[in-house]
Structures are given as C-alpha cells and as structure tokens.
Amino acid sequence: xxxxIAPVEFSNVSVLHSIVKNxxxxxxDKVSVISLPVNTAAAFSRDRGQYFSTQLIADAIKLxxxxxxxxxxxxxFDLFVPVFTYVFGEAxxxxxxxxxxxxxxxxxxxxxxxNDKLFIDRTIKEILHELGHNMGLIHCRSWDCVMHSSQGVxxxxxxxxxxxxxCMEILSNNGFKDSFVALPAD
Amino acid sequence: xKNKTRILIVDDEKIVRESLLHWxxxxxxxxxxxxxxxxxxxxxDKGKYELMLVDMKMPGxxxxxxxxxxxxxxxxxxxxxxxxxxxxxxxxxxxxNGAYDYITKPIDPDELAHIVEKAIHQRALRQENExxxxxxxxxxxxxxxxxxxxxxxxxxxxxxxxxxxxTTVMIRGESGTGKELVAKAIHINSxxxxxxxxxxxxxxxxxxxxxxELFGHEKGAFTGAHYKRKGKFEMADGGTIFLDEIGTVSxxxxxxxxxxxxxxxxxxxxxxxxxKSDFRVIAATNEPLENLLKEGKFREDLYYxxxxxxxxxxxxxxxxxxxxxxxxYFMNKFNGAMNKNIKNISNEAMDFLVNYSWPGNVRxxxxxxxxxxxVGRGDSIKxxxxxxxxxxxxxxxxxxxxxxxxxxKRHIMNxxxxxxxxxxxxxxxxxxxxxxxxxxxxKYGFRKS
Ligand SMILES: [Zn+2]
Ligand SMILES: [Zn+2]
Numbered sequence: 001x002x003x004x005i006a007p008v009e010f011s012n013v014s015v016l017h018s019i020v021k022n023x024x025x026x027x028x029d030k031v032s033v034i035s036l037p038v039n040t041a042a043a044f045s046r047d048r049g050q051y052f053s054t055q056l057i058a059d060a061i062k063l064x065x066x067x068x069x070x071x072x073x074x075x076x077f078d079l080f081v082p083v084f085t086y087v088f089g090e091a092x093x094x095x096x097x098x099x100x101x102x103x104x105x106x107x108x109x110x111x112x113x114x115n116d117k118l119f120i121d122r123t124i125k126e127i128l129h130e131l132g133h134n135m136g137l138i139h140c141r142s143w144d145c146v147m148h149s150s151q152g153v154x155x156x157x158x159x160x161x162x163x164x165x166x167c168m169e170i171l172s173n174n175g176f177k178d179s180f181v182a183l184p185a186d
Numbered sequence: 187x188k189n190k191t192r193i194l195i196v197d198d199e200k201i202v203r204e205s206l207l208h209w210x211x212x213x214x215x216x217x218x219x220x221x222x223x224x225x226x227x228x229x230x231d232k233g234k235y236e237l238m239l240v241d242m243k244m245p246g247x248x249x250x251x252x253x254x255x256x257x258x259x260x261x262x263x264x265x266x267x268x269x270x271x272x273x274x275x276x277x278x279x280x281x282x283n284g285a286y287d288y289i290t291k292p293i294d295p296d297e298l299a300h301i302v303e304k305a306i307h308q309r310a311l312r313q314e315n316e317x318x319x320x321x322x323x324x325x326x327x328x329x330x331x332x333x334x335x336x337x338x339x340x341x342x343x344x345x346x347x348x349x350x351x352x353t354t355v356m357i358r359g360e361s362g363t364g365k366e367l368v369a370k371a372i373h374i375n376s377x378x379x380x381x382x383x384x385x386x387x388x389x390x391x392x393x394x395x396x397x398x399e400l401f402g403h404e405k406g407a408f409t410g411a412h413y414k415r416k417g418k419f420e421m422a423d424g425g426t427i428f429l430d431e432i433g434t435v436s437x438x439x440x441x442x443x444x445x446x447x448x449x450x451x452x453x454x455x456x457x458x459x460x461x462k463s464d465f466r467v468i469a470a471t472n473e474p475l476e477n478l479l480k481e482g483k484f485r486e487d488l489y490y491x492x493x494x495x496x497x498x499x500x501x502x503x504x505x506x507x508x509x510x511x512x513x514x515y516f517m518n519k520f521n522g523a524m525n526k527n528i529k530n531i532s533n534e535a536m537d538f539l540v541n542y543s544w545p546g547n548v549r550x551x552x553x554x555x556x557x558x559x560x561v562g563r564g565d566s567i568k569x570x571x572x573x574x575x576x577x578x579x580x581x582x583x584x585x586x587x588x589x590x591x592x593x594x595k596r597h598i599m600n601x602x603x604x605x606x607x608x609x610x611x612x613x614x615x616x617x618x619x620x621x622x623x624x625x626x627x628x629k630y631g632f633r634k635s
Contacts, residue, residue, distance in 0.1 A: 082202070082205065083202045083291065083293050084209075084292055084293050084294070084298075085293065085295070086294075086295070090208075093211055133212060138213065139213050143448065143449055149299065151295065151299045151487060152486065154441060154485065154487055158441075158444075158445055158448075
C-alpha cells in the first residue's frame with residue numbers, strides 16, 4: 001500500500017523530514033510526499049480561528065483520484081469540526097483520506113518547554129492512528145495500542161507507538177497484512 | 187475489546203448529526219441518527235438504545251419534551267442533552283427531570299468522551315447492583331460522621347448511593363469537615379468492605395517517597411530499600427484506596443496516578459513485574475482544584491478521572507443545626523474516655539457553640555469539647571470551660587498574650603462595647619469597613635451579651 005503525505009501550508013521542513021524518515025521505516029511500500037492545492041481559505045472559520053477538517057478532506061478527495069494509496073494531509077494549523085471545539089485529526093473510516101494537525105502536539109503548548117523528540121513521537125502516533133481508521137480500525141481499549149483514543153496530549157504520550165496484536169489481526173483481515181516492516185523507531 | 191453500546195443521536199442539524207456519528211463510530215459504538223424528536227420516537231423500543239444524545243432546541247418537539255416521552259418508554263436510557271450556552275438553565279431543569287447530563291456546543295471531544303464513558307459505566311454498575319441495593323437499608327456511619335441537618339441527610343444519601351457502585355469519588359470540603367470519615371463510610375457500605383481501605387496522605391510525602399509508598403519498591407531499588415515492599419495500590423487490592431490532599435501531588439506523579447487509575451496496573455519502583463490490583467479510588471481535597479487547573483498545576487485529564495462523583499462537605503458554620511447533636515455526641519464520647527460524668531451543656535455555652543464560626547470545623551468542635559471536659563468541674567459544660575478567650579460578659583481576658591491577634595481581639599471587643607455594639611460606629615472608630623468588622627466578629631466568635 002502506497003502512502004502519500006501531503007503537507008499543507010507546512011513550513012517546518014526539518015520536522016517534515018524526520019516524520020517522513022520515521023514513517024518510511026515503518027512502511028514496506030513507498031512513502032511519498034506530494035503537494036495538494038487544497039483550498040484552505042474556504043475551510044477557515046474567521047469566528048473560530050480554526051480550519052474545518054471535514055471540508056479539507058472533501059477538497060482533497062477531488063484532487064487525489066490519481067493517487068493509488070492512502071493520502072494524509074499534514075497541517076500546522078488548528079482543526080475543528082463544527083460541533084467540536086477542536087480535533088487532533090480526522091479520517092475516513094475505511095477510506096483513503098485523513099488529516100493530522102500538529103498544532104496541539106507541541107510540548108511548548110503545555111509545559112512551555114520545547115521537546116522535539118516528543119513532538120515527533122506524538123505526530124507519528126497520530127499519523128498511524130488516523131491511518132488506522134483508514135484501514136478500518138476503530139478505537140482500541142489497550143493502552144499499548146496506537147489506536148487508543150486520546151483525550152488530550154498526555155494520553156497520546158501514554159499510549160503505545162504501534163498497533164496492538166488484536167488490531168494487527170484486524171488489519172491483516174482487512175488486507176493490510178504486508179504493509180509494515182517494523183515497529184516505529186524508539 | 188469493542189464497545190457495543192447503542193447510541194441514538196437526535197439533532198436537526200445535519201452537520202452535527204454527521205460529525206457526532208463519525209466520532210462515535212471511531213469510538214466503536216453502534217450509532218443511529220434521527221433528525222427530530224418525532225423521528226426518534228418512531229425508532230425507540232424499550233432497550234434499543236442505551237444512550238441518547240439529544241439537541242435541546244429542535245423544531246417541533248424540544249429535547250426536554252422528548253426526555254419525558256423517552257423516560258416513559260424506557261427509564262434506563264441515558265439521556266444527554268446538547269445545549270447552547272443560552273439554554274444551560276433549561277438543561278439544569280432537564281437534569282432534575284432525569285437527564286443524565288448536558289454538554290454545551292461546541293462540544294469538547296474530551297468532555298464528550300468522559301461523559302459518555304462515565305454514563306455507560308454507571309449504567310452498568312446500576313444494573314449490576316440492583317439486587318444488592320435492596321439489602322442495604324441503613325447506611326453504616328463511622329464514629330463522628332453525624333448530623334441531622336438537611337445538608338447531612340443529603341450527604342448520607344449520596345454516600346449510600348455511591349457505596350453501591352464502584353465509581354471513583356471525589357470528596358471536597360474544608361479541613362476538619364470529615365472527608366476521611368466519608369471515605370470510610372463509602373467503603374464499609376460497599377461490597378469491598380471485607381477488603382482494606384488504604385489511606386494515603388499525598389500532601390505529607392515528598393515525590394520520591396510518595397512513589398514508593400504508592401507503588402512499592404523492590405529490594406535495592408534505592409539507597410535504604412533493604413526489603414521488597416508492597417505499595418498502597420497493591421495493599422488496596424479488592425478494597426479502596428483513599429488519596430487525601432490530592433491537590434498537592436506533583437505533575438509527574440499526576441501522570442503516574444492517571445495511568446494506574448486507568449489501567450489498574452503498575453510496577454514497583456526498581457522492578458519490572460507488571461502488578462495488577464483491583465481497587466476503588468476515593469480522593470479528597472480541601473483546595474479548589476479548578477484554580478489549580480487554571481494555573482496548570484493539576485492535569486485536566488486526572489481531574490476528570492477523579493471527579494466522576496463529587497461529594498461536597500459543608501463547613502460546620504453552614505450546618506449549625508448539627509452543632510448541638512455533635513457537641514453532645516463528643517461530650518458522651520469523652521465522658522467515656524476520661525471516666526467523667528458531665529451531663530449537659532449550659533445554655534450559654536451552647537449558644538456560643540452554635541454561633542461561633544468554627545474555622546477548624548468538626549475537628550475544632552471536637553477539640554473544644556475535649557478541652558471542656560478536661561478543665562470542667564461540676565456536671566455541665568460552662569462557657570468558661572470552652573477554649574476561647576471569652577467570658578460571659580464578653581470581656582476578653584488579658585491573659586498576658588501580647589500577640590497582635592490577641593491585642594486586636596481585645597481592642598475590637600472594647601470598641602464594640604464602647605459603641606454599644608453599633609457596627610457602623612465601631613467600624614468608623616476602628617477605621618475599617620463594616621464587612622471587615624463583621625468578618626472579625628465572626629472570626630473571633632464575639633457576640634453581644
Ligand atoms: Zn481516532
Ligand atoms: Zn489495538
């Protein structure tokens with residue numbers, strides 16, 4: 001399964017590099033960075049100062065028929081869905097598209113101290129999490145599993161970095177048996 | 187592994203229905219949606235939905251009206267309302283009519299997850315304990331947890347209700363209001379009563395000590411760890427752990443606490459064996475945790491884990507009706523302990539006890555009565571026996587205490603007497619405002635004779 005990462009208005013190139021490097025180590029098939037001209041202005045809510053994630057996904061669907069594989073948008077701005085105050089990300093359950101915002105994954109957001117490793121770890125976890133939804137996984141009760149639902153950043157830190165054996169079994173039933181080479185690097 | 191709770195979302199806005207549907211599906215629930223109350227009623231059968239999430243304001247039948255109808259069909263359905271800020275008062279009314287909770291738009295995903303999990307959990311417990319409930323008619327109260335006031339009767343009710351579940355409880359109240367006694371009452375009225383209740387005073391221990399206190403340690407884990415030791419969480423297996431002064435726990439320990447409360451698993455300090463323990467958590471605090479939350483000193487996630495069921499203990503000054511009962515209770519208790527036979531409390535002394543502000547609450551009252559029995563002569567407690575510098579004439583004894591506070595006490599009392607207890611005049615003379623003067627009168631327990 002090919003995996004396409006589409007940075008959208010993502011300015012931090014070195015962060016993007018380490019994310020791609022990490023993800024490439026996890027996937028058996030090709031991980032590519034693509035550019036998607038999604039209309040972010042249309043998804044921006046002036047009232048809330050946030051971007052409507054569902055709309056961004058809808059936009060991406062129109063632009064990606066040529067890509068065979070999963071497409072994940074990576075953004076730095078904060079996301080929302082109208083009924084919710086914010087979301088870390090959104091994914092089509094059993095679909096092709098997902099989006100992850102790194103906005104609330106920055107450690108300085110919480111403790112005031114920058115921690116790049118923690119930031120990258122969180123981002124990888126959330127990417128694997130949303131991608132898990134794409135591959136048909138729902139939230140998992142196991143804390144060791146990256147599919148554990150995270151109600152806040154500290155729970156992202158607590159949960160595991162990869163799919164648990166139960167979730168792996170579902171992935172394999174859903175036809176994603178050979179998608180991964182290894183656990184994410186520690 | 188998967189949660190098969192069935193949920194019905196009722197909202198006239200398509201975007202709300204769809205985003206909630208999507209969210210709940212990711213959570214692993216079985217979800218249906220309805221665009222109005224009539225449509226919802228058409229799909230409801232008894233027991234079909236465990237939980238309903240309903241918009242308060244819809245064209246046609248409102249969420250509130252739907253609530254009444256649903257309760258007639260299936261009283262066990264958990265009903266959660268979605269409101270705009272403006273409709274919160276109505277939502278509170280809905281709680282009285284049997285709604286489980288309400289949530290305001292835009293919804294915080296954390297909050298939604300917590301409310302839903304909590305509701306489903308409590309529903310399961312309620313069903314599990316239905317039979318058990320019939321067997322417990324009267325709650326067992328530990329020593330000292332007494333009172334006949336409206337507030338205390340409400341609290342005994344809460345203790346009784348929550349004791350039959352396994353829910354996490356947060357007890358809040360000033361020092362000396364009896365938080366530990368409430369924790370004990372919950373424990374001894376629960377199905378865990380044959381197992382220990384283990385108390386940890388989180389404020390009394392340094393972080394490293396607290397860690398080994400809670401989780402235990404292996405031999406050689408640190409200097410001085412000569413033996414393997416079980417931690418409190420391990421000791422509480424089958425029973426209850428009471429975490430007192432939870433507001434004092436360091437940020438690092440808060441993460442560990444969150445994890446152990448969530449997973450019921452931990453390792454001893456210096457060990458790697460995964461230890462499981464089945465404990466119930468009761469926490470207590472005398473600080474307003476909300477302030478600590480705002481200051482970032484207390485984790486929000488831990489706050490929500492602990493704050494599932496809260497019992498507020500009123501300060502003694504807000505339940506003065508209980509003071510005579512408590513005073514007599516303590517008098518009898520110390521009569522027994524000191525082998526004395528004091529039979530009653532003089533009107534004057536009682537009058538004072540009832541009007542005093544009791545900053546130290548029940549514990550202070552207990553100490554006052556204890557002292558009165560030590561120094562008292564005769565067969566009743568008199569006002570002179572009480573440990574306050576007050577005489578029947580309201581004169582403050584000059585007992586040689588030259589502290590600023592005692593000078594202030596004497597001075598204020600003199601000014602009050604000089605002005606014949608005219609508060610305005612006295613405040614003017616003292617050059618403080620009337621509220622400050624009232625506070626001081628209350629603080630020092632002054633009263634007009
Ligand atoms: Zn998810
Ligand atoms: Zn899993």
